[in-house]
Amino acid sequence: MIVKERLKALDVLRGITIAAMILVNTPGSWSYVYWPLLHAKWHGFTPTDAVFPFFLFIVGVSIHFAFKNFKPKENPKALKKIIKRTFIIFAIGLFLNLYPKFNFETVRYFGVLQRIALAYGIGASICLLFNKRSLIYVTASILIIYWGLLYFLVPENPFEPQTNLVGKIDLYLFGSNHIWKGLGFPFDPEGLLSTLPSIATVLIGSLTGGFLSKPTDITLKIKRLLIYGFSLVVLGYVWSFVFPINKSLWSSSFVCFSAGFAMLLLAFLIWLIDVKKYNSWSQPFIHFGTNSLFIFVFSGLYIKTMIYLVKITNAQGETTSGLNYIYQNIFVPIAGNMNGSLLFAIAHILFFWCLVYILFRKKIFIKI
Template identity: 50%
Template sequence: MHFYMHIAHKALTSINRMTQNIAPQKNQRLLALDVFRGMTIAFMILVNTPGSWSHVFPPLLHASWHGATPTDMVFPFFIFIVGVSMFFSFSKFDQGLTSELTKKIIKRTITIFMIGLLLNYFPFFNRSLDTLRIMGVLQRIALVYGAASLICISVSIQSIWKIGTGILLTYWGLLYWLGGAEPFSLEGNITTAVDLAILGENHIYKGFGIPFDPEGLLSTLPAIVTAMFGYLAGYTVQSFNDKNLLVKNLLLIGTSTVLLALVWDTVFPINKPIWSSSYVLFAGGIACITLALLIEIIDIRGYNRWTKPFIVFGMNPMIIFVFSGVLSKVMVYIITWKDAEGETVRFYRWCYETIYMGAFPNQAKLASLCFAMTVVSICWAFGYVLYRKKIFIKV
């Protein structure tokens, strides 16, 4: 164990050296960043709203436990982009922590967390606070944003690497030494014990068959590093006026990080539900590579006509994501009626089975995908109205 921790520390330190000699340049905005954000939100909505969870193409499902699918990249991509946006947002404060900025960070953290909690509680009728799930996607984003912001704005770039490395190694040690006989398993990982002790069984996600929250408290710790990784990527973006050199450096950092993650995977498996340290590096590396490719395609080669739909998503990502959650819950819980037998019919299921299965008989997965694409289109239309009216909601 100590040997692998030493190797991991050395490898992470080598990535740190890649950025030590980079000097920040004047602020530059890249279309690729907005497109990346928009693509991530669109894909997040797509994988969250299939017509039927029983009929989904494998790439649109999460890995059952260890490993990663394209869907497992969506959430860390969004947190990575939050980190990138943090860097550019904090530039106006000269990257220094002030009382004004601290208040803004705390206010935004509380606001996003409460929106997530209200989304869990929606629709508010026939819902009991005794069984309300406390954590969730927006709640994790809130906590990650708050913690990562305060860290990144308070220390030097080199210190961010050191703190991030320390968090990932500490998290690995906590799971390894405090877990059960199989410390990285669903039943044996320590994150569940922490959530049960603090949140209580009634307030934890149970979609894995047992009380286990994939957006729990302890596993939020390494997710903070995902945002810090994005912050460092933002620093790298601003540090190169030469976009070709920027792309090369992002590819170098991304590839090195992915390779390190694959090595670490042999002893600490890549795993989204527990947000393992190797998963942080794997997803962060893939995000760097994706950003580099988008910069090459969009900002350097100028192939940007296809980006317009994603820009709509990227300009109002948070509000569109919330809208998608409300929309799906309205179709499940509010638009309902009784059939001839007196059974409750939910519009969400009726729409999938009647309209989409009717259009694609004997092709349940395709029907399910088309349903999800329709939801994405509705969310895009909502975002387009905001975009045309130049309404950009900053939560």
């Protein structure tokens, strides 16, 4: 069976990833979260650790489809568009970090959207300027050079939380006031240096898009995804013995491990949706995928508004955030603390799906 059109499974995977982002970012309480919905504390890998690299992987696949028919003379115009989009996404991410207090003295400079912007911008530019063979060498070089930088420039404990090169560079360039402190000390999991290997995640996605876009037998596409995916998972696991799998550092082993799983999941979705035609369940994820960055940004604005701007007095006369009030007074009575926290997140997925469904029905596609 020869397939020339875009595979529906790609759009479904993007939508699943966005829904998963909302799920892991919107618990009723961070004190009550099941472990698969939490990041590994440092070294290690949980299902939540796969979400962000899956999104960057899909960004890479999309880059290939966007530029596959471009001619060299169109490159300058395409590069201008890439640079413009990079600045827009980065600026939106910075705005989200500032909102709603707009305290420039303590604003975090980096974040998820900023990493998406830089990984997209640099990755798309590389994809535009290099051929497939060169992309393989560039990707491998990025991963090896990053490993070497971390290992050789910090001889003692190069991969530990407070001694690694990634944190040292961010602290030196930006100061502790502008760095995330979610681990209990200044360290940004979306920092400057660790953006380098995230570009490799995008490039692996683009290389994947390269063989998926060819008008070849769909069974062959699935076999290639399974072989490449399994090989990358094994490579990442073996590499982890000398460079641990670590989402916060975005280690080279983490890049291989997570990209391999992205390929395996994509192979399964292609088989399920494009071969077996079991796709009735997938439509909500298509809706998420068509306005993916918009709904992610909107969900961030919504959460911060409900936390910082919406204040409600509870039955005990205490003032609490709108988000906590909903959790404590609706979801905890229904399902208890732990399951209520999970149900709260699922309810928000449904809420945001309603929004993207309305946009989809009205054929409104907001491109960021």
